[in-house]
Amino acid sequence: MQDQLIKSIKFQEAMIGIVGLGYVGLPLMLRFVESGFQVLGFDIDSNKIDQLNCGETYIKHIDPKRIKSAWETGKFEATNDFSYAQKVDVLIICVPTPLGIHNEPDLSFIINTVNALIPYFRPGQIVSLESTTYPGTTDEEVLSRIESRGFTIGKDFFLVYSPEREDPGNYNFNTANTPKIVGGATSSCLEVGLALYNSIVDRVVPVSSTKVAEMSKLLENIYRAVNIGLVNELKMVCDRMDINIWEVIEAAATKPFGFTPFYPGPGLGGHCIPIDPFYLTWKAREYNVDTRFIELAGEINTAMPQWVVDKVTEALNERGKSVKGSRILLLGIAYKKNIDDSRESPAVELMDILQKKGAIISYADPYIPVFPKKRRYDFNLSSVDINAEVLSQIDCIVLATDHDVFDYEMILNKSDLIIDTRGRYRGCFSNVVNA
Numbered sequence: 045m046q047d048q049l050i051k052s053i054k055f056q057e058a059m060i061g062i063v064g065l066g067y068v069g070l071p072l073m074l075r076f077v078e079s080g081f082q083v084l085g086f087d088i089d090s091n092k093i094d095q096l097n098c099g100e101t102y103i104k105h106i107d108p109k110r111i112k113s114a115w116e117t118g119k120f121e122a123t124n125d126f127s128y129a130q131k132v133d134v135l136i137i138c139v140p141t142p143l144g145i146h147n148e149p150d151l152s153f154i155i156n157t158v159n160a161l162i163p164y165f166r167p168g169q170i171v172s173l174e175s176t177t178y179p180g181t182t183d184e185e186v187l188s189r190i191e192s193r194g195f196t197i198g199k200d201f202f203l204v205y206s207p208e209r210e211d212p213g214n215y216n217f218n219t220a221n222t223p224k225i226v227g228g229a230t231s232s233c234l235e236v237g238l239a240l241y242n243s244i245v246d247r248v249v250p251v252s253s254t255k256v257a258e259m260s261k262l263l264e265n266i267y268r269a270v271n272i273g274l275v276n277e278l279k280m281v282c283d284r285m286d287i288n289i290w291e292v293i294e295a296a297a298t299k300p301f302g303f304t305p306f307y308p309g310p311g312l313g314g315h316c317i318p319i320d321p322f323y324l325t326w327k328a329r330e331y332n333v334d335t336r337f338i339e340l341a342g343e344i345n346t347a348m349p350q351w352v353v354d355k356v357t358e359a360l361n362e363r364g365k366s367v368k369g370s371r372i373l374l375l376g377i378a379y380k381k382n383i384d385d386s387r388e389s390p391a392v393e394l395m396d397i398l399q400k401k402g403a404i405i406s407y408a409d410p411y412i413p414v415f416p417k418k419r420r421y422d423f424n425l426s427s428v429d430i431n432a433e434v435l436s437q438i439d440c441i442v443l444a445t446d447h448d449v450f451d452y453e454m455i456l457n458k459s460d461l462i463i464d465t466r467g468r469y470r471g472c473f474s475n476v477v478n479a
Contacts, residue, residue: 045200046235049133049169053134058133059133061084061136062085063139063157064138064139064140065122067210069087072138077119079243082119082120084122084131084132088124097121103384104383105213105383126164127163133168133169134240136171137171137172140153140315141175141176158186167195167200168200170204171203172204172205172237173203174205174206176319179255179258180255180258181205182203182258183229186203197229197233198230202232205226205254206226206227208261212385220246223246225248225251226248226250227254228254259324262321262323268317269317270338278308280351283478289308289467308467310444312348312388313378314387319388321339322342325339353398353401360440367398369403369404371404371438372404373441374441374444375444375445376407376443376444377415378391378445379391380445381446381447384411386416389444392421392423395407399423409427430450435455435458440463441461441463443462443465443466456476462477464478
C-alpha cells in the first residue's frame with residue numbers, strides 16, 4: 045500500500061482532501077490544484093462552501109483570480125459532507141487550535157474533526173495534521189483514534205505531522221517556496237509524507253518524529269513571542285527615559301551579525317504567536333517543568349493593550365479630557381497590516397478596554413468592513429471612511445494597525461491627537477504620542 049500510494053502521489057493521480065478551508069487550508073488547496081491534483085475541500089461553514097463552489101474568495105489577500113482559476117479547472121470542489129472522505133487518498137487537517145478560558149489548549153477542533161472522519165477512513169490513506177499543537181498530540185489524539193478502527197499505522201494507514209507556515213500578506217514567501225517540515229508516526233509514514241509534500245513544495249525537511257515536528261513549530265512562534273516581549277519591555281523603558289525605541293532598533297539593526305530586529309506594538313495578534321507558547325507551557329507542566337521565560341514574555345505581551353490605554357488616558361488628560369465620553373477611533377483592527385484577519389488582534393482588546401471605560405468607540409479598517417463575530421467580543425460596528433469631516437469629530441485616534449492604504453499625511457494634519465503604537469510617525473509632532 046505504501047508504494048502504491050507514493051506512486052499515485054508522484055503521478056498526481058491521488059485525490060487530495062483538505063479539511064478546514066481557512067487561512068492555511070485555502071492556500072494549500074490552491075497549490076495542490078495548480079500542481080495538477082484533484083482536490084476535495086471540507087469545511088463546516090456552508091457560506092465558504094457556496095463561495096468556493098462559485099469560484100469566489102473570502103480572504104482578501106488571496107487573489108480571487110487564483111480561486112476562480114482553480115474552480116474553472118474542474119479539479120476542485122468544496123463540501124461539508126464528511127462521508128466524501130472515503131473517496132480521497134490524502135487527508136490534510138488544517139483546523140484551529142485555540143485556547144480555553146484558562147489558557148489551556150483547546151483541541152476540540154482536531155478531535156471533533158478526526159472523529160467525524162474516522163467512519164470513512166479506508167486502507168491506503170494518509171492523514172497529515174498541520175494544526176499547531178503541543179508535542180505528542182499526533183500520537184496521543186490522532187494515532188490512537190485511527191488505530192481504534194483496526195488499522196495498522198505504517199502498513200495499511202499512514203500518519204504524519206507537518207506544521208503550517210503560512211504568513212498572510214507576505215508576498216515573498218508562499219506555500220511553494222517555504223520549506224516544509226514533516227515528521228512521520230513511522231518510517232514508512234515519513235516516506236509517504238515526503239512524497240506528498242515534495243509534489244508541491246520546493247524543499248521538504250524530514251525530522252525523526254511527529255513530536256520533533258510539533259515542537260519545531262512551537263519553537264518558531266515562541267522565538268518570535270519572546271523577542272517581541274523583550275522589545276515591548278524595552279519600549280516601556282525607553283518611554284520613561286525619553287528615548288525613541290524605533291531609532292534604537294534601527295541603529296542596532298545596522299549590525300550585520302548577531303542581531304535580528306523585532307518591533308514593538310500594542311500586543312500580539314494572529315492565531316499563532318499569542319496562543320502557541322501557552323500550548324507548550326501547559327504541556328511542560330505534565331513533566332514538572334516551569335517555562336518561566338516563556339510565561340514572562342506572555343505576561344508582557346498580554347499587558348501591552350492596557351499600557352496603550354494608559355497612554356491614551358494620559359494624553360487625553362493633558363488636553364483636559366477624560367476617556368469617558370471621548371470619541372476614540374481605532375485605526376486598523378487586523379492583527380497585522382494589509383490583511384483582513386482580526387484573530388486575537390490587540391486592537392480588539394483595546395476597543396474593549398476603552399469602551400468599558402466609557403469611551404465612544406469606532407474603527408476604520410478597509411480590510412474589515414463589518415466587525416466580525418467573536419467568542420469574547422461583540423461590537424455592532426462597521427468601518428468608517430477616513431476623511432477630514434470624520435476626523436474633526438474624533439478626540440483621539442489610536443493607530444493600532446498600520447495598513448499601507450491609509451493616508452497618513454492627511455490623518456496627521458486633520459487629527460487632534462494620535463496615539464501611534466506602530467511607529468508610523470517617526471518625527472516629532474505635537475499631536476502624536478508614541479505608545
